[in-house]
Amino acid sequence: MPDHQINPNKWIDLYADYLFNYTISRVSDREIAQDLVQDTFLAALKSMKNFKGEASERTWLISILKRKIIDYYRKINSNKGKAEVRINYKDSDSEGDWLEERVADPFDKTAEDALENNELGEAILNCLSKLPAKQAEVFKMKTILDYETETICNELNITASNLWVIIHRARTAMANCLKENWL
Amino acid sequence: MSKIKVFMPCNEAGHICDKAQYEEATLWDKIKLKMHVLYCKGCRKHTKINTKLTEIIKVSNVECLDKKCKEAMKKTLEQALNENKHQN
Numbered sequence: 001m002p003d004h005q006i007n008p009n010k011w012i013d014l015y016a017d018y019l020f021n022y023t024i025s026r027v028s029d030r031e032i033a034q035d036l037v038q039d040t041f042l043a044a045l046k047s048m049k050n051f052k053g054e055a056s057e058r059t060w061l062i063s064i065l066k067r068k069i070i071d072y073y074r075k076i077n078s079n080k081g082k083a084e085v086r087i088n089y090k091d092s093d094s095e096g097d098w099l100e101e102r103v104a105d106p107f108d109k110t111a112e113d114a115l116e117n118n119e120l121g122e123a124i125l126n127c128l129s130k131l132p133a134k135q136a137e138v139f140k141m142k143t144i145l146d147y148e149t150e151t152i153c154n155e156l157n158i159t160a161s162n163l164w165v166i167i168h169r170a171r172t173a174m175a176n177c178l179k180e181n182w183l
Numbered sequence: 184m185s186k187i188k189v190f191m192p193c194n195e196a197g198h199i200c201d202k203a204q205y206e207e208a209t210l211w212d213k214i215k216l217k218m219h220v221l222y223c224k225g226c227r228k229h230t231k232i233n234t235k236l237t238e239i240i241k242v243s244n245v246e247c248l249d250k251k252c253k254e255a256m257k258k259t260l261e262q263a264l265n266e267n268k269h270q271n
Contacts, residue, residue: 020246
């Protein structure tokens with residue numbers, strides 16, 4: 001039994017957005033990304049014993065997630081491979097250059113842009129995690145999920161002027177946090 | 184003709200600046216803000232940084248999960264955790 005007690009509710013509050021953001025910049029599909037993050041948490045739960053606490057919990061989760069993403073691409077690439085072999089056998093001109101060139105590589109498309117933006121995305125989520133929970137929640141809903149003011153007010157049971165005060169504090173804190181490297 | 188208020192205190196300018204980040208400031212709001220930052224250095228600086236924050240969040244394409252989705256994840260995870268406990 002590891003001495004490290006885990007609380008799944010906390011796990012998701014702490015890491016789900018970070019893992020999701022990491023995934024979606026690599027698979028570009030919300031639903032698939034959600035599934036991969038869910039799978040990652042479940043796999044992590046099963047292999048808790050292997051977590052020695054040498055890395056941070058987040059790094060450990062990311063390493064599991066990376067494998068999940070690779071598995072996902074392997075699966076879709078093997079399907080593609082099968083389809084293309086059949087097509088290419090009919091065409092003698094392209095014989096010999098089919099497989100390697102046609103395997104979709106998830107990491108080569110605009111790799112550098114994605115990498116830089118991903119770093120920025122991570123920095124934003126890091127700063128968000130330093131905010132008080134309520135501020136972070138409101139800021140996320142308003143700024144990242146693009147919810148209407150009214151929707152947020154109803155869901156969180158706050159007034160509009162309340163919301164704007166929270167947004168103001170959150171934006172000021174975010175600007176301070178990101179100032180050094182990004183603003 | 185009623186007197187139109189052009190000058191406003193900084194906290195109001197800050198509020199308009201926040202609303203402007205979400206396209207929720209009216210044209211008149213924006214005009215007032217423009218006037219205000221002409222003579223107020225502090226608000227000028229704040230507006231610049233606030234606008235930059237909006238820009239970098241936009242280019243970052245940062246994404247996050249909504250509440251419902253997280254609740255669902257929590258449920259699944261809790262279930263799995265309970266099953267684990269029973270097995271041990």
